[in-house]
Amino acid sequence: MNSHLSDDQITEWVLGTNDEFVHRHLETCHVCSAEAEELRSAISSFHDAVHAAAERDESFWRNQQLAFRERVSAKDWYPMHWAWLVAMVMVLIMAIFLTRTPNAPQNYSSEDADNALLKAVQGDLSREVPQALAPALLIAQERNEILASKLNRQSVPKQ
């Protein structure tokens, strides 16, 4: 038998939709009427339960107002706190930059290396004979000394 109201029709009735057919049916059908009334009663009980649960004594609401005022006051201070914090961080950064020593240790070592290289180059440039021909110079000097001693011996008359 399918002569009873559907779930949707009962839902619509609870929501206040004014359907003449549903209205007349509920007046005559006890089954549908009981179901619709049960749904309405459940929602009504829920309404009452939430209202009862939200009931609080006067001190609760007073405390809520006090908490709200405190939080408003706290929030009003937040921007000031942030401004102070930003200022402090900037001062700290500036202090670090100003008090920092200008030369880092690794700069010394690189400068030393540069100086050593410069000295080596200057030494090379001031040398008469390139370093690669130094042995040849020694041989030439030795040869000159031998020749000079020979000439000396020839120039001294035999006794």
Next chain:
Amino acid sequence: MGQNGQAAVLIPVQGKVGVGMIALDDFTPLVQLHQQRIYRLLLGIVRDHDAAQNLTQECFLKAYQKRATFRGEANVGVWLLKIAVNLARDHRRSRLREFWHGLFSSSEGLAELGQRLPDPHASQERVLVGREEVAGVWSAAEKLSPQQRAVFILRFVEEMSLEEIAEATSLKLGTVKTHLFRAVRAIRQQCKGGRSRE
């Protein structure tokens, strides 16, 4: 604050803090007037006393911070409810919070709220039936989307009109009707399910 209603509270004032700003002392009556309703709505949505209490304060704090943007076109109460609905939605979105909430409170809130029936003179049978009904509705409401639940509570707990609900939830009127229909049908299914188990 003006004598005749909420809107007067937010009329720009020439005072200590300048034009267009409302002093804290002028805002406090607004809190007094609306805090219970905001708390009730939030309790219905988040089902947690501590969270509802905290979110209520947050709601007024937000309203206070945004007070300069309120143009007075809408009802102040609806404006506050809109802030509260948004806060409740954000609260639900926080998965971490849900995790901790679920860990420590689970269905305790549901049971506690289910016990709260206002009529102490009702018969024992009526009290039991009422508790079952409330538990059934809570259970069905728990399965609704946050928006559907908010719409349902605004309609059946706060007894707001569909137009006011649309404004408070920033939804179209048709969407509000659809959410309501689905919410009530879910509760109907829950009622039927509970009866068939008996």
